[in-house]
Amino acid sequence: MMEFRDLKAQYERYKQEIDAAIQNVITNANFIGGNEVKELEEQLAHYIEVKHCITCANGTEAMSLVLMAWGIKQSDAVFVPDFTFFSTGEVVSFCGATPVFVDVDRDTFNIDTVKLEKAIVKTLEEGQLTPKVIIPVDLFGLPANHIEIERIAKKYNLLVLEDGAQGFGGNINGKKACSFGNAATTSFFPAKPLGCYGDGGAIFTNDDNLAALISSLKIHGKGQDKYDNVRIGVNSRLDTIQAAILKVKLKAFIDHELDDVNGVYQLYTEKLKGIVETPYIPESYYSSFAQYTIKLKNKEQRDGLQAYLKEHDIPSMVYYVKPMHQQGAFANLGYDDIDFDVTNKLCDTVLSLPMYPYISINDIKFVCNRIINYFEK
Template identity: 60%
Template sequence: MEFRDLKRQYEYLKSDIDKNIQSVINSTSFIGGEMVSHLEHDLAAYVNVKHCITCANGTDALQLALMAWGISEGDAVFLPDFTFFSTGEVVSAVGATPVFVDVRTDTFNIDINSLEEQILNVKEQGKLNPRVVIPVDLFGQPAEYDEIRRVADKEGLFVLEDGAQGFGGRINDKKTCSFGDISTTSFFPAKPLGCYGDGGAIFTDNDELAELLRSYKVHGKGINKYDNVRIGMNSRLDSIQAAVLLAKLPVFMAEEVENANSIAFKYSEELKEVVNTPVVLNLYTSSWAQYTIQLTNQETRDGLQEYLSECGIPSMVYYQKPMHRQGAFEKNGYECNDDMFSNTKQLCETVLSLPFHPYMQDDEIDIVCCNVKKYLSSV
């Protein structure tokens, strides 16, 4: 059993993927070109924003957004304590200070009360200038953007949506990657919409920001890449990755998000009596980057993971260590302690992500659920 079966997906889409890749090879246009322009148009139309700017990966997408706003030393950027390292890494990369915020235990997303407390703490300390909040659409579900926007507007903060795991999710009919002043996503192969290497994209309705982002991603170019008007970076999506994504996007829109939600529902129906299953808020739709359960304690979680492995069932722990405990942030310059992040601490000790992808069969779901129940009935 695969944790996320990309082989099965490829077999289903093989004809279109192979055709698109061969088209790029025949054209010998490997960077930029028609495939990339076509993809940017289709992604912007799907998300319903004016501009989509593709780039090399989701981490670069976040950093480019911060660069476009001029975020730098002395600025505070607020982000969840329970997320992947890159969300905080990019803040430090531009010289700013990441300020971590606790999350909800039911949705795994940023906790509004904790966000407000951390903003107040920064203002009271008086060392940093609050500038940006980066909500993460963790495991596929959008963050609570109405409340986040309320806080951001009150405090004068930019909203940078990290939709790396959330592409395809919705609140009502509004899609993920349309909630931020700038929004980003990742096309890492295991993401809801993934390519066959690294890739990312940035979304915005702001014309000036879009122009800046296109400059920053190609060495700070002016009228062309040999006219350099600012210090940028080299972050371009290659044409073969665009070809793969163009083949996948129609099926992602028409089938995969719906299939993922159907599979998640089956998992939850089978497991709701024995573990804490993921909560999706009313009027929210998740794209289910991961299906993540919570056990009662770390010993039970670790035991279940070991048992599943013995049964040939892969599982993953996202995430084992809170962001504020990462060694890279030891000299962060912002004072915090474990008491600020009780929910994150609990999640790091109890979460377990089960095999999940839009091509799972009912018998595979049954095998996973039966073994989860079997183990838990014995402890």
């Protein structure tokens, strides 16, 4: 049966290198804080072209650590896209602040910058919360409109935390995802563009003081050493085995996977154009295609197509079934459905198809032919 994202195919190709990397960590028994962690951080910082990369336990904690370092707290407002995974809003509430959800752009799936500015102005006028941070998400691999977001952030004196969990490898005019804003984070969850074999995350920044503070916070607020605790922190480390695996995978990602996945995008788009609404990539933008997401006319058509694909053993996924403003955990914020027309529509009409660098041309053709057959019927 076809896989939605076949991690086994990647492992088979790099089995020797991955097995050797894991065995090396086991032989040396440096399971926490081994050399591989530092080497990976240096390689990631070099690839993204920023001064600092700090690895941590997962992508959610990466965002939490940045907000903690910035002192984000109760009565602060943090602006988050409504169409994204729960953790982007969760980290805001976790540190006591209030997430302000903003509708997204229909074409790119990313935060709508016109609506973002309106939300900032409205929050300032209401005077209940202090606007502090924008967290744009690079959804499905496509960087958000960071140029406009940074203009808005400067205008209102806000910090920007780029959530690059899905965007790693994408760029705008050659400037890489995870290099925008005051800080950026990514996730190494196995299904992400660059994934490990468990949980993992990283923070990127050019700010020396922020990097030093996060490096302390992620290890129990340590000072000179782990028994010198100068602040309250957390325990959030990337283990050495995951770092060793990621070093092998990063090389493969740079060498060919990013190009290959964009080749998959081109083939899908060539075959599906005019049949369904295919992903839109703005000029000068490059996506790392964490997902290949099409849009259908309505929920009935989307659900019908998904059921039809399942009958033919083709896996597909709906990201996201429920918008942020409708999540039970945020019910107390009292959002009005009419403020999120685009997100509400997307939740009913998007469908993500099998997408990864190792998918065969025959599998892509099979998926496309089944979609074409569905519409012919």
